[in-house]
Amino acid sequence: MRTWPSPSARRPGYHTAPMPDPAPLLQMRGICKRFPGVVALDRVDLDVRTGEVLVLMGENGAGKSTLMKVLAGAERPDAGDVVVDGRPVSLASPRVARRLGISVIHQELTLVPHLSVAENVFLGRAPRRAPGLVDWRRMRALADSLLRGLGTTLDVRAPVSRLGIAHQQMVEVARALSDEARVLVMDEPTSALSAAEVDQLFAAIERLVARGVAVVYISHRMDEVFRIGHRVSVLRDGRHVATRAIGETSPAELVKLMADREIAEQYPVRRGRPGSPLLEVRHLARRGVLHDVSFTLHRGEILGVAGLVGAGRTELARAIAGADPVEAGEVVVEGRVVRCRSPREAIAGGVALLPEDRKQQGLVLGMSVQANITLPTLAAFARCGLVKRRAETSEAQRQIAGLRVRTPSPHTPAGSLSGGNQQKVVLARWLLSHARVLLFDEPTRGIDVAARRDIYDLMVALVAGGAGILMISSDLPEVLGMSDRVLVMRGGRVQAVFDAGRTDAQVLQAALGIAS
Amino acid sequence: MSRLHVPARQLGTLAGLAGLCVLLTILTPHFLTVSNLLNVLEQTSINAIVAVGMTFVIVSGGIDLSVGSIVALAGVVLASALRHDWPVAAAVPVALAVGSACGLANGLLVTAGRLPPFIATLGMMSVARGLALMWAEGRPISGFDEGFRVIATGRIAMVPASALVMLGVYAIGQVVLSRTVFGRHVYAIGGNEEASRLSGVPVYREKAAVYALSGACAGLASVVLTARLNSAQPTAGVMYELDAIAATVIGGTSLLGGQGTLGGALIGALIMGVLRNGLNLLNVSAFFQQVVIGAVIIVAVLVDTALKRRRG
Numbered sequence: 001m002r003t004w005p006s007p008s009a010r011r012p013g014y015h016t017a018p019m020p021d022p023a024p025l026l027q028m029r030g031i032c033k034r035f036p037g038v039v040a041l042d043r044v045d046l047d048v049r050t051g052e053v054l055v056l057m058g059e060n061g062a063g064k065s066t067l068m069k070v071l072a073g074a075e076r077p078d079a080g081d082v083v084v085d086g087r088p089v090s091l092a093s094p095r096v097a098r099r100l101g102i103s104v105i106h107q108e109l110t111l112v113p114h115l116s117v118a119e120n121v122f123l124g125r126a127p128r129r130a131p132g133l134v135d136w137r138r139m140r141a142l143a144d145s146l147l148r149g150l151g152t153t154l155d156v157r158a159p160v161s162r163l164g165i166a167h168q169q170m171v172e173v174a175r176a177l178s179d180e181a182r183v184l185v186m187d188e189p190t191s192a193l194s195a196a197e198v199d200q201l202f203a204a205i206e207r208l209v210a211r212g213v214a215v216v217y218i219s220h221r222m223d224e225v226f227r228i229g230h231r232v233s234v235l236r237d238g239r240h241v242a243t244r245a246i247g248e249t250s251p252a253e254l255v256k257l258m259a260d261r262e263i264a265e266q267y268p269v270r271r272g273r274p275g276s277p278l279l280e281v282r283h284l285a286r287r288g289v290l291h292d293v294s295f296t297l298h299r300g301e302i303l304g305v306a307g308l309v310g311a312g313r314t315e316l317a318r319a320i321a322g323a324d325p326v327e328a329g330e331v332v333v334e335g336r337v338v339r340c341r342s343p344r345e346a347i348a349g350g351v352a353l354l355p356e357d358r359k360q361q362g363l364v365l366g367m368s369v370q371a372n373i374t375l376p377t378l379a380a381f382a383r384c385g386l387v388k389r390r391a392e393t394s395e396a397q398r399q400i401a402g403l404r405v406r407t408p409s410p411h412t413p414a415g416s417l418s419g420g421n422q423q424k425v426v427l428a429r430w431l432l433s434h435a436r437v438l439l440f441d442e443p444t445r446g447i448d449v450a451a452r453r454d455i456y457d458l459m460v461a462l463v464a465g466g467a468g469i470l471m472i473s474s475d476l477p478e479v480l481g482m483s484d485r486v487l488v489m490r491g492g493r494v495q496a497v498f499d500a501g502r503t504d505a506q507v508l509q510a511a512l513g514i515a516s
Numbered sequence: 517m518s519r520l521h522v523p524a525r526q527l528g529t530l531a532g533l534a535g536l537c538v539l540l541t542i543l544t545p546h547f548l549t550v551s552n553l554l555n556v557l558e559q560t561s562i563n564a565i566v567a568v569g570m571t572f573v574i575v576s577g578g579i580d581l582s583v584g585s586i587v588a589l590a591g592v593v594l595a596s597a598l599r600h601d602w603p604v605a606a607a608v609p610v611a612l613a614v615g616s617a618c619g620l621a622n623g624l625l626v627t628a629g630r631l632p633p634f635i636a637t638l639g640m641m642s643v644a645r646g647l648a649l650m651w652a653e654g655r656p657i658s659g660f661d662e663g664f665r666v667i668a669t670g671r672i673a674m675v676p677a678s679a680l681v682m683l684g685v686y687a688i689g690q691v692v693l694s695r696t697v698f699g700r701h702v703y704a705i706g707g708n709e710e711a712s713r714l715s716g717v718p719v720y721r722e723k724a725a726v727y728a729l730s731g732a733c734a735g736l737a738s739v740v741l742t743a744r745l746n747s748a749q750p751t752a753g754v755m756y757e758l759d760a761i762a763a764t765v766i767g768g769t770s771l772l773g774g775q776g777t778l779g780g781a782l783i784g785a786l787i788m789g790v791l792r793n794g795l796n797l798l799n800v801s802a803f804f805q806q807v808v809i810g811a812v813i814i815v816a817v818l819v820d821t822a823l824k825r826r827r828g
Contacts, residue, residue, distance in 0.1 A: 323714055347716040361714055364707035366774045375704055376716040378697045385696045429715065 023086070025050045025214050026102070026183050031080035033066055040066040041077065042238040048183055053205060053215045055225045055246075058235035059258055059418075059448035064218050067235065068185055071216070072104040073097030103176035104185040107446065108359075109168050113161035118143035120160050121174045146174040150204040164310070166197035173204060177213075184208065185216040190224060191445050194308045194474065202228050220448050221475075222251045234258055255449055266453070267481035268460045274301035274484055278468040279351075279437045281320060284329035289315045291492045293329070297437065297468040302459060304483030305472040312492035313472045314356060317439040320470075321353035322346035333437055347376055352435030354426050356442040356472075358419070362426045365415030369407050370396035372414045373428045399428035404454060420451025427458060438462060440471045444478065456482060528823065529767055529783045532816065536787060540794040547797055554676055558668075558744075560789030561682035562587075563759045564782055565737040567767075568689045569619075569730030570760040571781045575693070576726045577706040577773025578633035582622060583734040583760060585644035587753030590614040591738035592648050595657035595748030604664050612735040618644050619731020623724030637727075641757070648750040658747035668744035678740045685736065690778045702726060706773030762809075763788055766816040787812070 024047040033041040041063050048054050058064050069075040070082075073091040081088050084100050091097045097104075111120045118136075119126070121143040129135040143156045152170045160168055169189055176184050186205075190198045205215055205228060219225055225232060226246060233243040234257040241257050279297040284290055290312055297303050305313045318324045320331055322340035331338045331351070338349030346353075355361035363372050373396045374381060381392040396410045403424045407417055414425055423443065430438060440459070444452045459469055459482065473479045479486055488495045540547040566583050573580045594611035598604070618640060625636035670677035693699040701722045704712040713719045737756070742748045767784030769776025791812060795805045 321714070343714045344716040344718055353714055355714060360708070361710050364704050364711050364774070366707045367703060371700060371704070375700075375712070378700055382697050385698070386691070387695055387697060387700065389695075433716075 023050075024048060024083075025085065027081075027083040028067075028070075029081045029083065031067070031070060031077045031082075033070065033075060033077050039238050041070070043080070044235070044238070044240045046233060046240060047243075048214045048216060049231075050182075050214055051209050051212045052230040053209055053217050053228050055229035055232040056216055056218045056235065057220070057225065057232055057254060057258055059420075059450055062235040062258070062448075063238040064235055065187075066238075068104060068187060068216075068218065071097065071102055071183070071185055073102075098179055098181075101180060101182035102185070103179055103181035103183070105169070105172045105176060105187065105189060107187045107189075107191060109165075109172055111160045111168055111171060114159050116157050116159055117147075117154050117163070117171055118156040120171050121146060121156075121178055123175065125178070142178070143174065146177050147171075149177070149207065150174060151200065151207060152204070164197075165192040166194075166200060169193075169201065170204065173208075177208075181213065183214045183216065185218070187218045188220065188446055189217075190219070190221065192474075195476075198224070220446070220452075222254070222449075225254070226251070258449060266449075266477075268453070268457050270302075270460060270463075270484075272300055272464060274298035274468075275466070278334060279320075279470075280332040282330050282332065284316070284319055284326055284331070286315065286319055286324065286326050286492075289324075289492050290319060290326070293489075293492070293494055295487055295494060295497065297470055299466050299468055300463045301484045302463055302469045302471055302482055304479035304486040305470060305489060306474075306476065306479050306486055307489035307495070311489040313489050314441055315492070316489065317353055317441050317470065317472055320346070320437075321351055321439055323353060347433060347435070350434070350436040351439065352430035352433065352437065353439045354423070354430070354441060354443060356445060358422050358426060359415075363414045363422055366413055368411045369400065369405065369414050369417065369425055370410035372425050373399055373410075373432060376429060376433050395432065396428075399432055403428050403431070403458060418448075418451070420447040420454065423447060423451075423455060424458075427455075431462075436467050438467055438469045440469060440473075442473055443471060444473070444475065526768065526777060526780050526783065528820075529780055529787070529816075533783055533787050533790065536790055536794070540790065540797070544794070544797045547794060550674070552793070552797075554674060554679070556786070556789050556793045557679040557682075558676040559793065560785050561676070561678040562737045562741050562744075563756065563763055563788065564682045564785035565685050565733055565740065566756055566760040567763040567781045567785050568685050568778060569733030570757075571764050571767075571769055571776055571778055572689075572693065572702055572726045573633070573730045574761070574764050574769050574771060575706045575773060575776045576702045576723060577709065578626065578723070578726070579637065579761070579771070580619075580622065580727065580730045581634065581637040581757045582618065582640035582644055583730060583737075584753035584756035584758075585641045585648065586615050586618045586731055586734035587738040587741060587756055588748075588750050589618065589644040589648040589651070589738075590735040591742045591748035591752055592652040592657055592750050594738060594742055595660070596651070598660050598664055599657060604661075604667075607664075608739050611739050612732050615731040615733070615735020615738065616728045617731070619734070620724060620728040622731065623727030626727065627720040627723050633727075645750075652748070652750040654750060656747045656749040660743070660746060665743050665746055668740055678744065681736070681740060685733070686778055686782050693778055698722060698725065703774060706775070708774070759788065760785075762813045766813060768820060784816075787816075 026048040028044060028046040031041050031044040044063065044067060056064050066075060070077050070091065073094040073096050076092065082091055083089070089100055112123065118140045122139050127135045127138045127142065140156045147154050147170060150170055150173055152167065154167055160171055189201060193201060209215060217228060229246045231243055231245050232249065232254065234241045234254060236258060275298055277296045278299045282294050284293040293316060307313050315324065319326045320340060322343045322345055331340050333349050333351060338346060338351060340346045359365060370393060374392050378387060381388050393410055400407060400410060405424045405428065406421050414422060417425065443455055447455065463469055471482060486498045546552060570580055570583065590611040593614050594607050597607040597610050622637050622640050625631045626633050629636065666677060668678045672680060693702065701717050704717055705719055705722060709719060741752060763784035764776065764781045765771065766787055767777065767780025769780060788809065791809060792805065795808060
């Protein structure tokens with residue numbers, strides 16, 4: 001396993017040396033896909049070469065997901081050809097796609113939590129001793145060697161529910177490899193990973209690439225794109241806009257290609273200073289999760305919360321929002337104790353949670369955008385128990401316009417919107433409820449550059465209006481770029497609080513480094 | 517589902533009902549007569565009333581297996597109240613209260629007790645049946661005044677009173693489900709319970725109410741049934757839960773929750789009523805009828821699933 005060249009050794013020579021194998025492993029030609037009312041893909045061409053990391057970028061709604069589904073065999077294109085090894089193929093089903101060596105690792109992992117690592121790696125294709133009899137020993141040995149090939153050692157007998165996200169992802173990669181994947185599509189694989197875990201994943205990707213696997217890597221994080229990518233293809237409004245070798249482009253150019261406009265500053269300018277205390281959290285505790293957490297959030301303040309995955313950040317937000325029970329401590333909003341035994345009580349106290357997992361916890365995807373926006377405040381639109389639909393729709397439209405939510409109509413199902421617009425819908429809900437304490441958990445996770453800036457602008461407008469924001473984020477530049485102060489958590493405790501002036505990446509990383 | 521999708525789905529079910537009627541009109545001269553069609557309405561009313569509550573429960577993401585037994589229990593309690601010369605205006609509310617109480621017990625088991633709805637209502641199915649048998653000592657309770665029986669036998673402009681009760685329940689249910697805060701909450705809970713809870717929807721309260729409502733509908737169905745048969749039997753209502761689930765599902769309500777309409781449930785109940793009536797008119801044996809009805813349920817859902825897949 002020592003034969004793989006290290007990333008740093010291989011990288012510099014890559015762009016200057018001629019391509020060792022210029023014939024594309026997989027070609028997509030003129031792929032078109034339309035859905036009712038939308039052209040998702042418009043004559044898209046794409047080449048994927050052996051042993052490269054092809055980064056796929058584009059704003060939400062640009063067509064990346066649809067393209068990925070076509071590759072996975074989950075959606076059939078209306079027109080266009082897919083060529084693998086020079087032969088035209090028909091990706092009629094996920095099964096066919098896998099047989100051709102195309103494997104997709106979705107953002108939401110698809111493991112069976114209660115089965116072991118080895119069983120998940122060989123799900124549905126367990127090695128047999130005899131028909132119907134699983135060869136457990138061989139299965140474990142094979143799973144182990146696949147994982148070692150990725151630079152990971154795991155207990156292959158352990159149920160995957162006990163693993164962290166990063167390791168679960170490795171199990172997915174191993175599963176794809178056990179399928180003899182030659183094209184591996186990864187959709188924002190780092191969105192839930194800490195910095196160290198990202199390193200581990202990238203090392204595994206380097207190994208795969210050196211072995212000749214082609215990786216199609218979908219990401220919004222510019223630093224990752226330049227770290228791991230060889231070429232980058234940009235989609236915009238369902239069209240393939242450009243493909244560049246990574247050495248011949250810049251973040252500014254990519255943003256311009258994606259958004260068709262320059263985004264001057266990534267983070268908005270903040271005006272005004274934080275005011276009087278808005279939210280006081282005192283000695284909050286929950287067994288095994290939160291230990292004596294106390295802090296104050298002021299009016300007009302964005303308090304960033306940094307920490308490793310599992311440090312208790314999400315749990316803190318959920319406790320304040322009444323989503324999980326607490327055993328001790330109190331939450332005071334504007335001098336009044338808020339009994340956070342249920343989200344309902346917390347909402348009445350002016351506290352709102354924007355959960356990390358919008359699809360599972362934020363939105364009712366099958367319901368309309370409008371119904372999602374008015375969900376907590378619906379009673380205010382009702383007279384004698386009957387909802388006044390016209391008043392509801394006009395208020396929803398006002399919020400949609402105010403937040404620039406891109407939706408065909410207020411009656412469109414929320415599930416059909418892109419990630420950034422879904423986040424705006426959740427935000428609209430809490431603007432309507434006049435929440436003063438907003439708990440943002442990973443507000444820009446899975447959201448493209450332009451929509452990200454929209455969210456930042458909205459956050460700034462909110463605090464300018466006197467609200468206070470607690471912003472949990474694993475994206476360190478974001479925490480530093482947006483926050484007035486930064487609270488660092490570790491092991492369910494407040495490890496440190498930094499002021500904006502003294503905060504910089506080194507200080508924080510030191511705190512995190514000591515923590516890990 | 518979007519607002520545009522639901523009427524389209526209902527039109528499909530309606531087309532199925534119309535097709536069935538056309539077929540039966542061709543096959544037998546006795547089908548398309550005013551008296552027979554009114555007869556179908558009357559026979560459909562009980563299943564249709566139970567299906568109203570079932571639709572609420574299924575849209576909220578649950579299931580209620582206890583409604584058949586609740587019909588029997590509410591029926592025998594109602595009957596003995598009437599036999600003890602209670603006025604109709606007092607006995608009928610008692611039947612509704614018995615139904616609601618059983619339903620509320622289901623709701624509390626599902627929410628506070630955190631039992632899966634299937635298990636909670638399966639238990640209640642047996643408990644209510646047993647209570648009904650105990651109450652009536654295993655025997656039917658029969659013979660009521662005309663003043664009570666008019667609920668089933670009366671006619672207003674030829675339309676059976678039971679059909680009017682059914683239509684009234686649908687009208688009220690439709691307003692509650694589509695226009696009230698409670699109705700919206702039912703859809704939200706069925707669509708995503710955790711997101712609803714985090715949005716401040718009182719999930720427990722609304723779910724308990726949904727099961728109580730289903731019990732109340734079963735109680736009302738027992739009133740119509742007892743009045744029609746002039747008798748309340750502790751063994752009544754067997755399989756009603758499955759008929760109601762079938763009507764709801766044929767009407768396009770997903771067992772996964774979060775979508776579905778009462779209009780669909782009504783059409784679904786009518787399809788089952790027309791089918792039973794038509795098969796009787798055609799002298800099809802009761803045994804084979806079960807096969808046909810089962811097949812229709814399966815085909816209806818297969819077609820629905822296939823259409824949904826094509827639409828994406």
